Amino acid sequence: MKAAVETADLTKDFTVGFWRPRPFRALDRLTLDVPAGEVFGLLGPNGAGKTTTLKLLMQLVYPSSGSARLLGRPVGDIDARRRIGYLPENPYFYDYLTADELLGYFARLFGHRGPGCAKRVGDALDQVGIGSERRLQLRKFSKGMLQRVGLAQALLNDPELVVLDEPMSGLDPIGRHEVRALILRLRDEGRTVLFSSHILSDAETLCRRVAILAGGRLVAGGRLSDLTELRIRGWEVVVGDVDEAAVRRFETVATRIDAIAERRFTLELPLGHPPERVLGDLLALGGHLLSVQPLRETLEDYFVEHVRAATGSRFAGRDRPAVNADSSTSGRKVG
Amino acid sequence: MSTARRAGLRLAPAWILIVASFAAAVGAQVWRDRQTPPPAPIERVLYLPDGGVVERLALSFDAILADVYWVRTVLHFGGVRRGDGPKRYELLQPLLDITTTLDPLFTVAYRYGAIFLAEPPPGGPGRPDDAIALLEKGLEASPGRWRYLQDIGFVKYWWKRDYEGAARAFKQASDVEGAPWWLSSMAAVTLAEGGDRRASRRLWLSLLENTEDDWLKQDAVRRLRQLDALDQIDQLEEIVAQYLATSPPTPYTWEDLIAAGALRAIPRDPDGVPYYLGPYTGRVDLGDESRLQPLPVEPLEARPMPST
Amino acid sequence: MGTIGLIAVNAFRESVRDKVLYNLVFFATLLIVASYLVGQLTAGQEAKIIKDLGLAAASLFGLLIAVFIGIGLVSKEVERRSVYSVLTKPMSRTQFLLGKYAGLALTLVVNLTVMTIAIYGVLAWMEWSSPANIKAAWEAPALDPALLKAILLIAMELLLVVAVALLFSTFSSPLLAASLTLGLYIVGHFNADLRNLEAVVDAPVLAAVAKGVYYALPNLAPFDVKAQVVHAQPVTLTYVTLTSLYAVGYIGALLALASVIFGRRDFK
Numbered sequence: 001m002k003a004a005v006e007t008a009d010l011t012k013d014f015t016v017g018f019w020r021p022r023p024f025r026a027l028d029r030l031t032l033d034v035p036a037g038e039v040f041g042l043l044g045p046n047g048a049g050k051t052t053t054l055k056l057l058m059q060l061v062y063p064s065s066g067s068a069r070l071l072g073r074p075v076g077d078i079d080a081r082r083r084i085g086y087l088p089e090n091p092y093f094y095d096y097l098t099a100d101e102l103l104g105y106f107a108r109l110f111g112h113r114g115p116g117c118a119k120r121v122g123d124a125l126d127q128v129g130i131g132s133e134r135r136l137q138l139r140k141f142s143k144g145m146l147q148r149v150g151l152a153q154a155l156l157n158d159p160e161l162v163v164l165d166e167p168m169s170g171l172d173p174i175g176r177h178e179v180r181a182l183i184l185r186l187r188d189e190g191r192t193v194l195f196s197s198h199i200l201s202d203a204e205t206l207c208r209r210v211a212i213l214a215g216g217r218l219v220a221g222g223r224l225s226d227l228t229e230l231r232i233r234g235w236e237v238v239v240g241d242v243d244e245a246a247v248r249r250f251e252t253v254a255t256r257i258d259a260i261a262e263r264r265f266t267l268e269l270p271l272g273h274p275p276e277r278v279l280g281d282l283l284a285l286g287g288h289l290l291s292v293q294p295l296r297e298t299l300e301d302y303f304v305e306h307v308r309a310a311t312g313s314r315f316a317g318r319d320r321p322a323v324n325a326d327s328s329t330s331g332r333k334v335g
Numbered sequence: 336m337s338t339a340r341r342a343g344l345r346l347a348p349a350w351i352l353i354v355a356s357f358a359a360a361v362g363a364q365v366w367r368d369r370q371t372p373p374p375a376p377i378e379r380v381l382y383l384p385d386g387g388v389v390e391r392l393a394l395s396f397d398a399i400l401a402d403v404y405w406v407r408t409v410l411h412f413g414g415v416r417r418g419d420g421p422k423r424y425e426l427l428q429p430l431l432d433i434t435t436t437l438d439p440l441f442t443v444a445y446r447y448g449a450i451f452l453a454e455p456p457p458g459g460p461g462r463p464d465d466a467i468a469l470l471e472k473g474l475e476a477s478p479g480r481w482r483y484l485q486d487i488g489f490v491k492y493w494w495k496r497d498y499e500g501a502a503r504a505f506k507q508a509s510d511v512e513g514a515p516w517w518l519s520s521m522a523a524v525t526l527a528e529g530g531d532r533r534a535s536r537r538l539w540l541s542l543l544e545n546t547e548d549d550w551l552k553q554d555a556v557r558r559l560r561q562l563d564a565l566d567q568i569d570q571l572e573e574i575v576a577q578y579l580a581t582s583p584p585t586p587y588t589w590e591d592l593i594a595a596g597a598l599r600a601i602p603r604d605p606d607g608v609p610y611y612l613g614p615y616t617g618r619v620d621l622g623d624e625s626r627l628q629p630l631p632v633e634p635l636e637a638r639p640m641p642s643t
Numbered sequence: 644m645g646t647i648g649l650i651a652v653n654a655f656r657e658s659v660r661d662k663v664l665y666n667l668v669f670f671a672t673l674l675i676v677a678s679y680l681v682g683q684l685t686a687g688q689e690a691k692i693i694k695d696l697g698l699a700a701a702s703l704f705g706l707l708i709a710v711f712i713g714i715g716l717v718s719k720e721v722e723r724r725s726v727y728s729v730l731t732k733p734m735s736r737t738q739f740l741l742g743k744y745a746g747l748a749l750t751l752v753v754n755l756t757v758m759t760i761a762i763y764g765v766l767a768w769m770e771w772s773s774p775a776n777i778k779a780a781w782e783a784p785a786l787d788p789a790l791l792k793a794i795l796l797i798a799m800e801l802l803l804v805v806a807v808a809l810l811f812s813t814f815s816s817p818l819l820a821a822s823l824t825l826g827l828y829i830v831g832h833f834n835a836d837l838r839n840l841e842a843v844v845d846a847p848v849l850a851a852v853a854k855g856v857y858y859a860l861p862n863l864a865p866f867d868v869k870a871q872v873v874h875a876q877p878v879t880l881t882y883v884t885l886t887s888l889y890a891v892g893y894i895g896a897l898l899a900l901a902s903v904i905f906g907r908r909d910f911k
Binding site: 062 | 646649650653656657660661723724725727728729730731732733734735907909910911
Binding site for chain 2: 687696829
């Protein structure tokens, strides 16, 4: 399967400081592949280089070294751009235009004309849930609505590849839900979706693959299932119909006990203490088992562990703390 | 009380403050103005003293600035003439200098400006040399403009009584390509009969017939009327001299002369203003309100002798 | 319509929505009021003053539009980051710049056209209502077609200023770009003095440098033929053509330079 996005040692240095300019490495030799037809998450804390990566791909910023290809063509190829949709971070559009007019302008820039063009615009706005507000000037739009307009303009040209920079930012929970549904729909239609986020739960529900950036470097990546199946770190047991006093007896073994309702408790048990033993005692006290489930290491745990190790000074000449050997993948292909 | 009205009432102190502050400010200004004299009228300020400086600063807006300064010139000249204050035209020459530096092709500024400058007091500053200098400046910018040379000739003839200089100017004018034929005859007349009233009349008539400019036409008409007035005064002085020979009693009045049969009616100048008769000297002159004032002074040797 | 055309129309639409064209209302009012007052104050020079005022105001308003919209063309967009969603559409950065330039050029041309009609309108009224003896003293007829030469050169000068504003706008903030553009406009009008510095100054090296600067910086004074046209002095077609060619060449160089600078810029 051909890759929708490929980068090879993509690097970006900026110069920071006016009086004593110093080079600052925003992205360090990023090499990755995004296979076509998948949802790919580019994750990392703020300042990790996610937006820089996406801007390099959209040629808003030029690489200091390395290269990248989109849909098999070098970055900046104008024909390729006809098949790509892009949503910038915190988008801002010409606020004196209405949503209709803005999308009409963009549609014409893509080369569409006439009544087909108007239909396209209407469909895109429908898809993101903008109704009659489309005739209002954009300066009257809330942040969430602007985000939706941004999504609409990214889908206008029926793109094979959709690049989204922080697509969930500024949205309320309903909005986030809708965007998640939209991304899955795009995937089902066979499109490739590459998005960046610092919110891990979104990645967990949507992505097949992820790449984790920290400090300008790729610190981990691969299939989500590979990364997180790793370790079970314990169990969670929910019981009902027991008194607090009875539950308190397990304080020595449970790492955590929460009361979630009247006579209903959640117990977290560590790895070394299998739930079967607790269950027997609980049932003997007259309680009922409501649920048992393993606690897997979440992406967040994985994330925190690797990112903390990687983040250090990115100015040339200062020592970088050593990255954890078995999870360091800088320079290694991820795919 | 509705919410809107309540909101409005809440703003009432703000409005009171606005009105009160403004009233206090205006009051302070009125009080101060009573104490200190007002600054010099805007007239006296040129803003910028030098034509060259103004031109540099004007970038490409010099033509419209020239118009602004021209308007100021006209207002200054007219304002001083008609006003009650002292007849001082100090700003006239600098304003004209700035106007013509900003727009060296501004014909009207040169021609009317020269007339303004040459006009003797109280109607003008009486500076024929400045007038000639202004016209020469115009010639530098437009060497082909024979009208400026003609105007120089007139100033020299009429105000400076420099008949040779005037003739030279007229001749120079007639040498310019495209100049009309009558300029050379003007030169000849001036040289031959300079100062003679008939020659002057011929020159002014020539100007009147050959200029299309309305304002300059009216100026020529005025000069011709002044010459007419001079003729009339001469005639009246003869009549008065004959009357005086009969040793009438003083004070002399026109009515006495009419009663004596020397005149049919009170004599009036070409503008219709009655002449003045000196009650004890018998001297005839223009009436005080006459717009033909001041009459040109003629050199004694050129005045035609009253016929006896 | 090609990409450049689309961007141009959008830029034009932006200036219309910015209510830029309301300056025309002010302009027309100014001319009409002036034409009433002017007769009283100027001893028969009404036509000249209306022409001077009309041309000067057209030039000044056009300059303000050229500078303040010109700088916003690029730097405002970059500052507000609306440029991200546009440059990533299928177009080159050069097409973007040229489209913006064309849009502002269109705004200026429309503005000047309306002003020309207003000036000729007032002059026609003056021609119709002035008595023959006053008209005889006018150096040039009220409805003088030579005014169009002056307006054409005003247009070329403004197009040059817009190109300068666009260039500065590709790499500096709006405020700095405005100051630099206005500064260059002023310098451009004094530029002619540099040409003859050798006549005034003894140092030949300084004079050579001055001459070089004269050719390098835009020389704007020759675009001003307002005084000649109003005074019915001849302005030859050759002069107009050569001056316009200078403008076209200089604009080409400026746009190419802007394209290079903008083309390599990182949008952080």
